[in-house]
Amino acid sequence: MADSDNDYLVQSPDPQHPANLIPELCAKFWHLGWVTGTGGGTSIRDDDLVYLAPSGVSKELVKPADIFVLELSKQVNQKERIYLRKPPVLKPSQCTPLFIAAFTKRNAGCCIHTHSQWAVLITLLLERQRANTKVFEINNIEQIKGFARGFGKEGNLGYHDTLRIPVIENTPFEEDLTDSLEKAMEEFPDTCAVLVRRHGIYVWGDTVHKAKTQCESLDYLFQLAVEMHKLSLPWLSNII
Incomplete structure (x- = not known):
């Protein structure tokens, strides 16, 4: 046709x-x-x-x-x-196979890919840590409530919960990220996003509204985390 x-x-x-x-x-x-x-x-x-x-x-x-x-x-x-x-x-x-991974493996209704500077900075800060940390973690921040508990789970994360976003390594061609993104989905089944080192982030949600909300919430948390790092404030705390 x-x-x-x-x-x-x-x-x-x-x-x-x-x-x-x-x-x-x-x-x-x-x-x-x-x-x-x-x-x-x-x-x-x-x-x-x-x-x-x-x-x-x-x-x-x-x-x-x-x-x-x-x-x-x-x-x-x-x-x-x-x-x-x-x-x-x-x-x-070139993002198409990564979008399709979100649709087929997480039944997402929308997937967003950005080159947010805050997302990139987070991957650089993690890269500098010992053992080249492969996951961003933060807890006890109000904005964490904006995220679903995970694929197939009811409700959202709570204030005291720990949000975890995995990091994969960048490749010269975007479509070649697909295997790494799918592996990260398997290792972190509750994640709604995957950071790409020195590149950006992929975020998905059941609906357009949820994907957009989670993308905005992540960008807020990444910016906050960068500022916390400047002040030597930990991303993880023991507040209960």
């Missing part, structure tokens, strides 16, 4: 339609400094349909007509994606 025949997939007056939400989210994230240049990306799953922002486009300029669409159930080879709609000229995001 010709790509032009499937333009209806990204045409809707509904502001909550994925093709309308993705450009709006990308613009918000650009204003936050999370997706400068053409970095970062966002993907939303609607049942079996996956909507993806394109690669190589300034995120504040993304339009519904720029959105790629694929059927999740039809993807059998991460090197050979089959798209229902593929805009002419534009390239699909």
Whole structure:
């Protein structure tokens, strides 16, 4: 089927339609400094349909007509994606296999990738620690309440709980991060995000709202953690 025949997939007056939400989210994230240049990306799953922002486009300029669409159930080879709609000229995001990992392994409804400076700084601070720490941990901070307890679990974390976000090593090509991200998901089954050393972060949630909320909460905690480090304040404490 010709790509032009499937333009209806990204045409809707509904502001909550994925093709309308993705450009709006990308613009918000650009204003936050999370997706400068053409970095970062966002993907939303609607049942079996996956909507993806394109690669190589300034995120504040993304339009519904720029959105790629694929059927999740039809993807059998991460090197050979089959798209229902593929805009002419534009390239699909290299983040695609990582987004798909969140959708298939965590049944996520939305996955967000940012190049947040605070996320990168956290990975650098962890890198400098003895044994090159592979997980960010923080507790006894109110914002921790913004995170779900874990995949398939009810409710959110509490103030005294410890939030753990694993760190994987960066690769020259983004799609090559997929195996490491999936391994981190297995080792940390309750995580809603994976940090990528010297690169950024992937965050997912059951819905667009949850993914966005968790992404914002993480960025707050990363900034707070950097400032705490400057003051020699520990990220983990024994408050009960």
